[in-house]
Amino acid sequence: MxxxxxxxxxxxxxxxxxxxxxxxxxxxxxxxxxxxxxxxTILAVNDVSFSLELDRPEIxxxxxxxxxxxxxxxxxxxxxxxxxxxxxxxxxEELSTLRGKKEFMKDVQPVFQNPFExxxxxxxxxxxxxxxxxxxxxxxxxxDVAERCLELVGLSFREISGKxxxxxxxxxxxxxxxxxxxxxxxxxxxxxxxxxxIDASLRMSVINLFKKFKEEQGVSIIYITHDLATAYxxxxxxxxMLRGQIVEIGSVKKVLDQPLHPYxxxxxxxxxxxxxxxxxxKEIALSDMEAxxxxxxxxxxSGRCPHVMExxxxxxxxxxxxxxRYVKCYLYESGSGQSAV
Amino acid sequence: xxxxxVENLKAHYVTEKRRKITRVLAVDGVTFHINKNEIYxxxxxxxxGKSTLLKAMSGLIKPPLQVLEGEVKYHFxxxxxxxxxxRGEKERREIRGARISHIPQGSMSVLNPVRRIxxxxxxxxxxxxxxxxxxxxxxxxxxxxxxLGLDWNVMHSFxxxxxxxxxxxxxxxxxxxxxxxxxxxxxxxxxxxxxxxRGVVQLIKKIKQEQQxxxxxxxxxxxxxxxxxxxxxxxxxxxxxxxxxxxDMFQTPKHPYTEMLLNSLPTxxxxxxxxxxxxxxxxxxxxxxxxxxxxxxxxxMEKCRLEVPExxxxxxxxxxxxxxxxxxxxEQTRELGANYH
Numbered sequence: 001m002x003x004x005x006x007x008x009x010x011x012x013x014x015x016x017x018x019x020x021x022x023x024x025x026x027x028x029x030x031x032x033x034x035x036x037x038x039x040x041t042i043l044a045v046n047d048v049s050f051s052l053e054l055d056r057p058e059i060x061x062x063x064x065x066x067x068x069x070x071x072x073x074x075x076x077x078x079x080x081x082x083x084x085x086x087x088x089x090x091x092x093e094e095l096s097t098l099r100g101k102k103e104f105m106k107d108v109q110p111v112f113q114n115p116f117e118x119x120x121x122x123x124x125x126x127x128x129x130x131x132x133x134x135x136x137x138x139x140x141x142x143x144d145v146a147e148r149c150l151e152l153v154g155l156s157f158r159e160i161s162g163k164x165x166x167x168x169x170x171x172x173x174x175x176x177x178x179x180x181x182x183x184x185x186x187x188x189x190x191x192x193x194x195x196x197x198i199d200a201s202l203r204m205s206v207i208n209l210f211k212k213f214k215e216e217q218g219v220s221i222i223y224i225t226h227d228l229a230t231a232y233x234x235x236x237x238x239x240x241m242l243r244g245q246i247v248e249i250g251s252v253k254k255v256l257d258q259p260l261h262p263y264x265x266x267x268x269x270x271x272x273x274x275x276x277x278x279x280x281x282k283e284i285a286l287s288d289m290e291a292x293x294x295x296x297x298x299x300x301x302s303g304r305c306p307h308v309m310e311x312x313x314x315x316x317x318x319x320x321x322x323x324x325r326y327v328k329c330y331l332y333e334s335g336s337g338q339s340a341v
Numbered sequence: 342x343x344x345x346x347v348e349n350l351k352a353h354y355v356t357e358k359r360r361k362i363t364r365v366l367a368v369d370g371v372t373f374h375i376n377k378n379e380i381y382x383x384x385x386x387x388x389x390g391k392s393t394l395l396k397a398m399s400g401l402i403k404p405p406l407q408v409l410e411g412e413v414k415y416h417f418x419x420x421x422x423x424x425x426x427x428r429g430e431k432e433r434r435e436i437r438g439a440r441i442s443h444i445p446q447g448s449m450s451v452l453n454p455v456r457r458i459x460x461x462x463x464x465x466x467x468x469x470x471x472x473x474x475x476x477x478x479x480x481x482x483x484x485x486x487x488x489l490g491l492d493w494n495v496m497h498s499f500x501x502x503x504x505x506x507x508x509x510x511x512x513x514x515x516x517x518x519x520x521x522x523x524x525x526x527x528x529x530x531x532x533x534x535x536x537x538x539r540g541v542v543q544l545i546k547k548i549k550q551e552q553q554x555x556x557x558x559x560x561x562x563x564x565x566x567x568x569x570x571x572x573x574x575x576x577x578x579x580x581x582x583x584x585x586x587x588x589d590m591f592q593t594p595k596h597p598y599t600e601m602l603l604n605s606l607p608t609x610x611x612x613x614x615x616x617x618x619x620x621x622x623x624x625x626x627x628x629x630x631x632x633x634x635x636x637x638x639x640x641x642m643e644k645c646r647l648e649v650p651e652x653x654x655x656x657x658x659x660x661x662x663x664x665x666x667x668x669x670x671x672e673q674t675r676e677l678g679a680n681y682h
Contacts, residue, residue: 065534066505169621170387199386200561201598204605205617226534233607233615256609270535272542272564274606276587279568283543284536 019092021188021220022077023051027086029072045069045076046244047086052188052222054091057214059221061231061252064241065267070224073241074192077222078110090188106136109181113193115173119165125176126161132183149179152217153209171202178209182217189213192224207234228271232256240264243300250325260327263301299329307331343374343416344555345398345523350411352397355404365625367393369579371411372652375523380549380556382566382587384602385576386622391559394576395525398557399441400424400433415440417522439469442516444526451512452500458511459496462518469519485518488551489544506537510544517548523555524548530565542568563606567591572658575599578623578633581652585659595661598634632663640665 029045046069052060064070075081077088079099088095090104098104112118119125129146138145147157153175160168160176168176174194181189191210195203207230213219225231231238232252239249240261248261259265270284296303302312311330319326320333349372354365367390375381385391396406398413408425415422417440427433437443445451452461462482467473472481483493491510500508509529516524529545530538542565549556558569566573567587574584575596583596594600601618620637623629629636635645644664652662 065536171621199622200563201386201602201605202617202621204607204615207607208614208616228535229607229609232609233612253612266536268609270539271609272535272538272562272568273608274564274567274591274603275608276567276591280539280542284539 019054020089021052021054021091022222023087023089023092024073024077025049025087025089027073027076027088028084029069029076029081030084043244044072045083048073048241048244048246050239050246050249052220057218057220058236059210059214059223059234061223061225061235061238062241063225063228063231063238063267065226067243068241069244070226070241071192074110074190074222074224078108078190079104102136106184107186108188108190109184109186111174111178111181111189111191111194114197115170115177116165116197118177119173121165123164125163125165125168125173126157128176128180129160129183132180136184138183145183146179149182150176152182152212153179154205155179171198171205174198174206175209178206182213182219186219189219189221190224191221193226194223195230196225196227203230210234228256228268240267243296245300245328247301247328248325250323254323254325258323260322260325260332261301261329262305262307262331266304342377344377345375345557346414346416347371347373347394347398348412348414350394350397350413351409352393352402352411353407353409354393355407363626366390366579366628367406367625368397369625369628371576371579371581373574373581373584375555375557376572377555378553379571380558380569382570382573383557383559383576384561384563384566384573386561388622388625389576390579390625391576392527395527395557395559397425399437399443399525400427415523435469438465438521439519440521441523441525442519442521444513444516444524444529446528446531451515452508454500456499457496458498458500458503461515462496465515465518482518486514489514489547504537506533506540509533509537509541513541513544513548517552517554520552521554523557525557526559528560529558531560531562538565545569563602575602578628579625580633580662581660582634582662583660584652589656589659593659595655595659595666596634596663597638597640597665601639 027045027048028043031042031044033040033042050060052058062070062073072081076083079095090098090108119128133145150157150160155172155175165173174197195206198206210221210223211234214221223231223235235252237250238252238255239246240255240263241247242263248255248259248264255264256268259268298314298316299305299312302308305312309330317328317330319328322332349370350368351370352368354367356363371394383391383394393406396402397408400413402408402425413424415424422436424436427436452458463474463478466478466481472478482496486493489510491514495503495507495511503511513529526545530541533541545556546569558566560566570587572584572586573590574581575598576582577598583590583594583599590599591603594603605615605617607615618637623633623636631647632638632645632650635641638645642664650662650664650667652660653667654660655666
């Protein structure tokens with residue numbers, strides 16, 4: 001595993017010394033597939049580092065295409081998966097000691113993609129509210145806390161009581177799922193593609209909730225998505241993932257207004273705009289090397305990059321700080337890469 | 342010149358359980374015409390009846406789906422065809438594939454997982470053209486897939502060996518090899534990554550350009566419609582509420598539902614607050630009276646609760662089903678009338 005050791009050099013250093021809500025350092029997860037001779041490994045998360053400040057609630061987006069490892073990052077932080085190497089610290093404590101502890105589970109709550117899969121179809125929706133309260137030793141007076149949380153998402157206890165998941169619409173159910181996560185008064189919400197299963201006309205009502213929680217409740221949110229448009233709308237910082245690695249990380253306005261990494265540029269230009277006057281005119285090269293890119297030596301994007309250089313195929317680039325963000329690309333090695341693109 | 346006309350189509354799902362008849366009004370009085378050589382878009386949320394409309398248009402009526410009223414007529418160069426009147430399965434199979442074809446959503450469920458891609462091509466070419474294998478087959482298929490930018494080597498692969506985007510491109514190649522007059526695409530880019538999605542849009546445009554056929558694109562994604570379509574219809578709860586060419590639809594939407602849909606779309610580069618409409622799309626078992634959008638409409642009037650607004654032309658080529666517009670048209674004609682006298 002010399003590759004892991006060598007890549008451990010590169011870390012995104014954070015300047016302030018304030019205490020962190022969440023610190024992720026050189027996080028790596030290797031999945032193995034098959035056994036014996038047909039055994040193969042996939043680096044799902046490869047040397048990922050980022051952190052969230054304790055006193056400054058923010059919405060941090062982890063964006064990427066399918067297979068970029070963004071959901072694995074969420075699972076690692078929630079403790080569903082054990083990292084192969086690297087550090088996850090929550091409020092200064094190691095996650096390995098926190099995993100499964102009530103205080104941690106109370107403080108970090110998930111919201112998943114498909115609300116119809118989140119809830120057991122044979123159980124009433126309200127039972128999840130009772131159980132969450134019971135599990136975390138909160139007030140037995142049902143309705144109290146639950147009512148308050150449901151109110152935050154624009155529902156009332158009367159609307160969900162006695163109902164099974166199939167009796168509610170996807171939008172309602174997803175909001176109920178978010179309300180459930182809020183019962184324990186968490187400091188960190190991890191939301192994985194929360195609106196991709198919701199109808200277009202209801203999507204923004206859910207997205208706006210996250211904004212409201214951050215501003216009014218001081219909840220930090222890790223927003224995992226493939227949708228750059230909602231990410232731009234709601235988040236403060238963004239990290240773009242490609243094949244398990246973060247290739248660009250910084251403020252969402254900087255990264256998406258003027259993307260620097262060639263992959264971020266491709267990604268941004270591929271987002272269709274709801275404007276017929278702004279159709280795509282340039283043709284893009286279609287590649288079929290999705291699977292190959294995991295094992296790519298050097299930069300994972302070098303096979304498709306229009307600016308590829310000799311070094312890109314040989315050695316993995318470090319993170320370079322340019323214009324208030326970090327970019328994992330040799331184009332910005334000198335620190336003033338603006339002219340290169 | 343129109344190639345396909347749908348007149349007052351009513352297609353309902355009718356089920357009976359314990360002598361209680363349930364009727365889902367999936368398509369309830371839909372009229373529109375598709376011109377030869379255009380890309381026509383149908384947009385709407387899940388459960389608005391757009392997929393049922395597509396089924397009826399390709400003559401796939403199987404219980405519990407019933408067509409109660411209306412007709413679907415094709416006007417091919419050499420013949421007129423009432424697809425709902427076709428009785429024999431043999432006749433219908435001849436039409437499907439050769440004259441009209443279908444690009445489905447889930448490319449995994451279309452391609453047979455235990456047969457090589459080549460076999461799927463052999464099936465369709467063999468059935469319709471009687472060419473079974475040999476150099477003639479190879480020449481035909483090769484010229485087609487190479488024109489679409491695919492590599493001949495994929496023919497020897499199994500579906501699982503290909504990426505999702507590649508499979509979708511193969512499915513599109515399969516659907517278009519017979520150069521059909523009309524192509525229906527049901528959510529052709531949903532569940533694909535943004536970069537791959539852009540590739541598929543590019544491919545659809547290319548086919549249109551080469552084969553000069555008519556396309557009907559059904560998707561909930563308005564950004565895809567903006568990029569691809571010439572004209573667009575917006576469906577809500579089983580009915581068309583607005584129809585216009587794409588530029589007019591996005592610049593001057595007239596129906597409150599269309600306005601709301603377009604206003605809720607987040608765009609890169611714009612962080613202004615977006616709101617969703619209150620409420621959720623209605624159930625089609627028991628839809629609201631009058632205009633089906635009235636419970637969610639911010640501009641609702643008494644009349645909307647009682648009467649069904651007709652689709653009327655308010656500007657050249659721009660049709661809207663809303664009483665607000667009817668009033669405007671009435672005012673205009675009265676003014677005209679006053680000037681005339």
